Amino acid sequence: MGKTIVEKIFDSHLKDNPSGNINVISLDAVFCHEITTPVAINDLVMRGKDRVFDSAKIKVVIDHVTPAKDSKTAMQGKILRDWVKRNKIPDFFDIGRNGVCHAIFPEKGFVRPGYTIIMGDSHTCTHGAFGAFAAGVGTTDLEVGILKGVCAFIYPESIKINITGKLKEGVFAKDLILHIISLLGVDGATNKVVEFVGTVVDRMSMEERMTLCNMSVEAGATCGICYPDEVTVDYLWEFIKDEFVSKDAALTEYKKIISDDDASYFKKIDINIDDLEPMVTYGFKPDEVKAVGMLAGEKIDQVYIGSCTNGRIEDLREAAKVLSGNKISDSVRGIVSPATPKVFNMALEEGIIKTFLDAGFCVTNPTCGACLGMSNGVLADGEVCASTTNRNFNGRMGRGGMVHLMSPATAAASAISGFITNSNLYKG
Amino acid sequence: MKNFGGEILFLDRSDINTDEIIPARYLTEITKEALKPYLLEDIKLDGFLPETDLLNKKVVISRSNFGCGSSREHAPWAFEVNGINVTIAFRYARIFRQNMFNCGMLAIELAEDVIDGIFNRFADKKASLEMDLENSAFVITSGSEVQKIEFSVSEFDYDLVKSGGWVNFADKRY
Numbered sequence: 038m039g040k041t042i043v044e045k046i047f048d049s050h051l052k053d054n055p056s057g058n059i060n061v062i063s064l065d066a067v068f069c070h071e072i073t074t075p076v077a078i079n080d081l082v083m084r085g086k087d088r089v090f091d092s093a094k095i096k097v098v099i100d101h102v103t104p105a106k107d108s109k110t111a112m113q114g115k116i117l118r119d120w121v122k123r124n125k126i127p128d129f130f131d132i133g134r135n136g137v138c139h140a141i142f143p144e145k146g147f148v149r150p151g152y153t154i155i156m157g158d159s160h161t162c163t164h165g166a167f168g169a170f171a172a173g174v175g176t177t178d179l180e181v182g183i184l185k186g187v188c189a190f191i192y193p194e195s196i197k198i199n200i201t202g203k204l205k206e207g208v209f210a211k212d213l214i215l216h217i218i219s220l221l222g223v224d225g226a227t228n229k230v231v232e233f234v235g236t237v238v239d240r241m242s243m244e245e246r247m248t249l250c251n252m253s254v255e256a257g258a259t260c261g262i263c264y265p266d267e268v269t270v271d272y273l274w275e276f277i278k279d280e281f282v283s284k285d286a287a288l289t290e291y292k293k294i295i296s297d298d299d300a301s302y303f304k305k306i307d308i309n310i311d312d313l314e315p316m317v318t319y320g321f322k323p324d325e326v327k328a329v330g331m332l333a334g335e336k337i338d339q340v341y342i343g344s345c346t347n348g349r350i351e352d353l354r355e356a357a358k359v360l361s362g363n364k365i366s367d368s369v370r371g372i373v374s375p376a377t378p379k380v381f382n383m384a385l386e387e388g389i390i391k392t393f394l395d396a397g398f399c400v401t402n403p404t405c406g407a408c409l410g411m412s413n414g415v416l417a418d419g420e421v422c423a424s425t426t427n428r429n430f431n432g433r434m435g436r437g438g439m440v441h442l443m444s445p446a447t448a449a450a451s452a453i454s455g456f457i458t459n460s461n462l463y464k465g
Numbered sequence: 466m467k468n469f470g471g472e473i474l475f476l477d478r479s480d481i482n483t484d485e486i487i488p489a490r491y492l493t494e495i496t497k498e499a500l501k502p503y504l505l506e507d508i509k510l511d512g513f514l515p516e517t518d519l520l521n522k523k524v525v526i527s528r529s530n531f532g533c534g535s536s537r538e539h540a541p542w543a544f545e546v547n548g549i550n551v552t553i554a555f556r557y558a559r560i561f562r563q564n565m566f567n568c569g570m571l572a573i574e575l576a577e578d579v580i581d582g583i584f585n586r587f588a589d590k591k592a593s594l595e596m597d598l599e600n601s602a603f604v605i606t607s608g609s610e611v612q613k614i615e616f617s618v619s620e621f622d623y624d625l626v627k628s629g630g631w632v633n634f635a636d637k638r639y
């Protein structure tokens with residue numbers, strides 16, 4: 038019988054099978070940020086094991102709260118910085134060069150098809166867009182990953198989602214993944230890997246695939262994954278051109294890991310998206326999703342455009358198209374956080390930053406910030422935010438605050454009107 | 466090994482996420498002990514008051530998809546520093562469950578009807594739990610009412626609990 042992409046990745050990385058269906062796999066990369074890593078570092082120091090399994094395979098960023106907002110976050114940054122220095126870790130992104138982890142690491146070429154990656158961050162599943170197995174873990178798994186370069190997982194079953202049809206004007210990857218989460222439910226993919234395949238995914242850019250995979254954890258998935266193809270190779274070419282004689286050679290190599298036709302799945306789902314509308318969440322769970330039209334008119338206090346889900350250049354472009362020539366409502370605070378310095382620079386060059394500023398948005402440096410309610414736009418009790426992020430949990434962006442998840446275009450349209458609004462209203 | 470038993474806190478809702486267990490604003494703490502006062506501060510559960518309802522509780526029983534959302538191990542730690550080393554639920558989010566065992570704590574899964582039965586019988590009373598890990602069973606007692614329940618823990622998870630967590634286990638083996 039054939040194997041799925043993730044089964045092939047697991048089999049080629051198997052290190053130990055301590056019991057039953059538990060696989061301990063070797064890791065190609067361990068990503069770290071300043072919120073979940075310092076406790077692991079302190080524990081390693083306390084145990085007299087202040088070392089790393091391979092400094093070249095550890096990639097580090099300060100992204101959640103940057104610049105530091107108080108003494109405690111300053112200390113988290115310092116612990117990380119000192120550790121990077123002590124262990125001579127070459128790839129470290131500190132303020133001025135830093136961006137949201139799941140946006141900046143792919144941009145730097147740190148993710149490859151077939152890789153195994155962990156990070157102390159649940160949205161690590163984003164990197165599955167490249168055909169990698171990438172999973173969020175806790176601090177203890179991270180600590181062992183840093184020290185030994187291994188991590189334990191249940192040998193994963195997969196759910197294959199075949200997506201066909203054509204996205205309508207004003208409907209995006211974000212709307213699609215919200216729709217998929219509403220179909221699966223918040224625990225519909227727990228302990229599973231979700232494979233996104235089909236003509237719609239084939240046509241998607243890497244940015245759109247990252248948006249899809251990013252939110253797979255909101256259905257409980259260990260990882261979302263797309264097959265490597267020409268789009269993947271094009272994106273990665275500047276980083277891999279010394280490893281392969283041609284793009285075709287790279288593609289041939291990468292295609293070896295694609296799922297076999299006779300691989301077995303926990304479940305297969307077919308989705309046609311011809312009729313998909315722009316979607317938005319309405320409750321405190323990411324599977325509580327409705328068409329934007331059904332929530333139109335819901336009043337908002339803040340609009341946030343950014344995060345590892347929708348803070349990339351394509352997202353800012355879509356938002357800017359809607360904002361162009363418009364002003365945001367007096368009753369709304371608009372905040373945009375380009376996800377990386379590269380995204381910020383491109384947005385500057387393309388005039389997108391000016392569009393945001395002219396519309397009345399506050400443009401922040403690249404950071405997670407408001408997404409998890411730690412800095413740069415925390416909500417007050419009772420306030421409502423239209424957000425391009427991935428979690429609408431109670432209090433996620435500030436105690437007592439409410440979050441509606443949506444695409445950048447819908448968020449931009451909502452900023453203009455002050456209410457949840459379909460972006461088609463502002464299209465010329 | 467840790468201590469697994471004592472008075473039970475019933476959290477009668479599915480999909481309780483780690484933002485509710487410990488909100489992001491406390492993720493700036495770099496010691497586990499500092500999380501102690503903030504456990505379940507943001508939970509959306511009618512009538513629940515952390516200051517009084519958490520008092521003396523050593524066991525948590527909840528419904529489905531417990532611990533979903535953020536990967537923060539601060540959630541198990543916040544339980545741990547409050548003396549809660551065991552959670553019982555119908556299903557868990559993967560990362561939370563793994564984090565519990567990685568810390569040498571217990572995240573027990575039971576069938577939905579068993580969880581329903583426990584809630585029906587004990588949730589509105591003062592009840593406590595006595596663990597018999599060796600025999601994969603526990604007993605819940607409330608006044609004269611007593612119920613014994615068996616569960617299963619995989620060999621790997623049991624090894625983690627016995628080793629005092631994944632770092633100790635991995636350090637010996639790899």
Ligand code: SF4
Pocket residue numbers: 101137138139158160343344345346404405406408409426427
């Ligand atoms: S942008 Fe939000 S969801 Fe993404 S890594 Fe940062 S805090 Fe997490």
